[in-house]
Amino acid sequence: MTLPRPQIGDTIQSLSTPLPVIDEDRLAGNIKRVQDYMSAHNLAFRPHIKTHKIPALARQQVEAGASGINCQKITEAEVFADAGFEDILITFNILGADKLARLAALNERISGLKVVADSIVTVTGLAAYFAGRKPLTVLVECDTGGGRCGVQTPDEAAALARGIVASKSLIFGGLMTYPKPHTEAAVEHFFIATMAYLAVDGIECPIRSNGGTPSLFSAHLVPTATEHRAGTYIYNDRSMARAGHCSLDDCAMHILATVVSRPTPERAILDAGSKALTSDLLGFSDYGLIVEYPDAVITGLSEEHATVDLSKVEGIRPEIGERVRIIPNHTCVVSNLFDVMTFHRDGIVTRVEDVAARGLVW
Amino acid sequence: MTLPRPQIGDTIQSLSTPLPVIDEDRLAGNIKRVQDYMSAHNLAFRPHIKTHKIPALARQQVEAGASGINCQKITEAEVFADAGFEDILITFNILGADKLARLAALNERISGLKVVADSIVTVTGLAAYFAGRKPLTVLVECDTGGGRCGVQTPDEAAALARGIVASKSLIFGGLMTYPKPHTEAAVEHFFIATMAYLAVDGIECPIRSNGGTPSLFSAHLVPTATEHRAGTYIYNDRSMARAGHCSLDDCAMHILATVVSRPTPERAILDAGSKALTSDLLGFSDYGLIVEYPDAVITGLSEEHATVDLSKVEGIRPEIGERVRIIPNHTCVVSNLFDVMTFHRDGIVTRVEDVAARGLVW
Structure with a gap:
């Protein structure tokens, strides 16, 4: 049993709800606006495919000028390698024999695979597994204030880079960070200081990869960065x-x-719950914006119901059977719930794509 | 591309993470404990399959004594009808020609399909579509304090029941509620009052369906109920x-x-983020319990990372590469993220089941 697939030419009003749909013109506008900005600042741009998990969309991003793609998981990268992508950065520490085997097989298949590491444990594991195989390119992940993964200081970053360089089976690819928004000076300082340490040893640092949609339009404030990554x-x-x-x-x-x-x-109760919208709040206290009723508040989600408070809606209120459109708090997690994504222009379905990397959780 | 499927006999320690696994003995214990309680109180029990979405598990529930199953969506019910289930209650207002067509086809296929309605709009739509077809059984959904769907008063419930009875194409099946926890008196009062109104017109009310895992072990405090529904x-x-x-x-x-x-x-950073655990808090301020480190706190989730605060962990702290087990805040939404579910006894894989109704969102 799978859901019937929407067909090209269907009106989205005729499709069974709940269903996420993508406006083609807005999609194209978002791709162009960001790529134009990056091109204007001579920054390479590496879209993160976690948001859509669809090879056809990554192709649009690359055709617009993106230099490669960013994945978070080996299995995601495998899907995009199958679709012909060669320049893939996996921004994750890869650990364990099961994953190293997949990673090595993938490295044999494509020319531009790169991963990150933030500890000597990860580097040692990679170095041992890749000994005698095609060398793997590894960037050092730096915590420039984001508070997730990453070495804590330029000193540590340089030490880990030296460990990568010392390994015959690994190639040092450079530095990568997922920064706290609006901390461009901290990112720039971290990159410059690390490069200065490495320069003493004659170690080059070809890639300096900065990231995040929140930092997108201030990417030029990190001039040392060679590329920017963003998904949302x-x-x-x-x-x-x-x-x-x-x-x-x-x-x-x-x-x-x-x-x-x-x-x-x-x-009012809608038929879109946490299994369609997810519970991601991202700082909001409600679960999405109803376009037709912006004063309505989605106060709670069950798995298949949204509970909507209409008390602030003046004038006409939604009726049973009426259809509404919800802008989700967080789009990337919604993508991950649906097996196909439906695209439209002015409400007419233009294409339906498999969310090919959905459910590939490692 | 799909993930490799765990095999019977594998140790769960060898499986790639993140991965949800189910302990067979705990599962069997949960099924038995609840069924024993219901049987002791002469209550029919109708498990909600939203939690697992796996026919083999519903079969275990029915073999233990459950009288039928509860679905939230037509497509879920279709999967379970395919697997041989006949007594299925869909606790959702079904609206729209697309869904009515599916519902009518399903009603032809199985003997015990039932749905709920809480408005004359829904009842009118059902009555019109089912005219000339095999009659559909409809229960009236009552809001006994839960604050989601449901008619607000016994008076309204009786009026809607009369509307169902008046329709030649529908059969009035009874009353259904998803109550606020610990409000048994309110549920009992609502059922009794509605039945009293209906008795005046000679209308029988065969099913009184109460629900919820939170209300499970106080189900006997609603003696008028004929059945209880629970999933989690x-x-x-x-x-x-x-x-x-x-x-x-x-x-x-x-x-x-x-x-x-x-x-x-x-x-510490774990490889299980919101795409493995979901962001459901359900009143907690953190995102799951790490069994091996109960004093560790999962303070935040990115899509593929969990950020863990170890400051309260005394003694040994987790090391890079170490594996941990997380008890999720909310299990039903985790099921919905994974295409297969892996079962084990004492850490050895016993079976792997497709989450057959995953992604069937309407």
């Missing part, structure tokens, strides 16, 4: 609009939903 | 343990994860 920008979402990185009119993803109940004058 | 109890989770409905040792689902980074003495 391709669809955009409510959190990106709130942060000023796009307008609500740049949000390409809507979740179509139907009003299934109006138990009281102030309450 | 089969796996149980951290939120159920906190509410006292099970112990942590009854939690059958763990998410296996690997420590991929230890950037600082007080921070």
Whole structure:
């Protein structure tokens, strides 16, 4: 049993809800706007495919000028390698024999595979497994303030880079960070200081990879960076609009939903719950924006229901059977719930793509 | 590309992370404990399959004594009808020609299909579509305080029931509620009052369906109910343990994860993020319990990373490469992320089941 697949030419109003749909023109506009910015600043751009998990979309990004792609998982990278992509950076520490075997097989298949490491444990594991195989390119992940993975200081970064250089089976590819938003000076300082340490040993640092959709339009404030990575920008979402990185009119993803109940004058229930929207709040206190009723508040989600408070909606309120469009708080996690994604222009379906890397969790 | 499927006999320690696994003995214990309680109280029990979405598990529930199953979506019900289930209650308002067509086809196929309705709009739509077809059984959904769907008063419930009875194409099946926890008196009162109104017109009310894992072990406090519905109890989770409905040792689902980074003495990063655990908090301020390090706190999730605060962990702290088990806050939404579910006894894989109804969102 799979859901019937929407067909090209269908009106999205005829499709069963809940269903995410992507506006082709907004999608194309998002790709162009960001690529134009990067090109204007001579920054290589590496889209993160976690947001869409669809090779055809990565192809659009590369055709627009992107220099390669970013994956978070080996299995994601395998899907995109199958689709012909060669320049893939996996921004994750790869550990364990099971994953190293997959990684080595992938490295044999494509020319531009790169991973990151932030500890000598990860580097030692990679070096041992790749001994006698095609060498693997490894970047050092740096915590420039983001507070997730990454070595803590330029000193540590340089030490780990030296460990990579010392290994015959690994190639030192450079530095990578996923920064805290609006901390460009910290990123720049971390990169410059690390490169200075490495220069003493004559070690080159070809790639300096900065990242994040929140840092997208200030990427030029890190002149040492050679490339920027971002994912969410391709669809955009409510959190990106709130942060000023796009307008609500740049949000390409809507979740179509139907009003299934109006138990009281102030309450509506939609058929999109946490299994369609996810519970990601990203700082909001509600679960998405209803385009047709911006004063309605999605106060809670069950798995298959959204509870909507209509008390602030003046005038006409939604009726049972009415369809609405929801801009999700976070688009990347919505993609991960659906097996196919439906695209449209002015409400007419233009194509339907498999979310090919959905569910590939490692 | 799909993930390699774990094999019977594999040790779960050898499987790639992140991965949810189900302890067979805890699963069987949960099924037995709840069925024994229901049988002792002469209550029919109708498990909600939203938690597992796996026909083989529903078969275990029915073999233990369950009287039928509960689905939330037509497509879920279709999967379970394909697997041979006949007594299926879909606790959702079905609206729209697309869904009515599927519902009618399903009603032709199985003997015991039932749906709910909470408005005259839904009832009118069902009555019109089913005219001239095999009659459909419809229960009235009652809001007894849960604040989601449902008619608001016994008076409204009786009026809607009369509307169903008046339709030649529908059969009035009874009443259904998804109550607020610990409000048994309110549920009992709602059922009794509605039945009293209907008795005046000579309308019988064969099913009175109460529900919810939180209300499970107080189900006997609603003597008018003829059946109880619950889903989460089969796996149980951290939120159920906190509410006292099970112990942590009854939690059958763990998410296996690997420590991929230890950037600082007080921070660990795991490879299980919101695409493995979901962002469901259910009242917690952190994202799951690490069995081996109960004093560690999962303070944040990215899509593929968990950030763990180790500051309260005394003694040995987790090392890079170490594997841990996480009890999720909410098990039902985790099921929905994975295409297969792996079962084990004492760490040895016993079976691997497709999450057959995953992704069937309407």
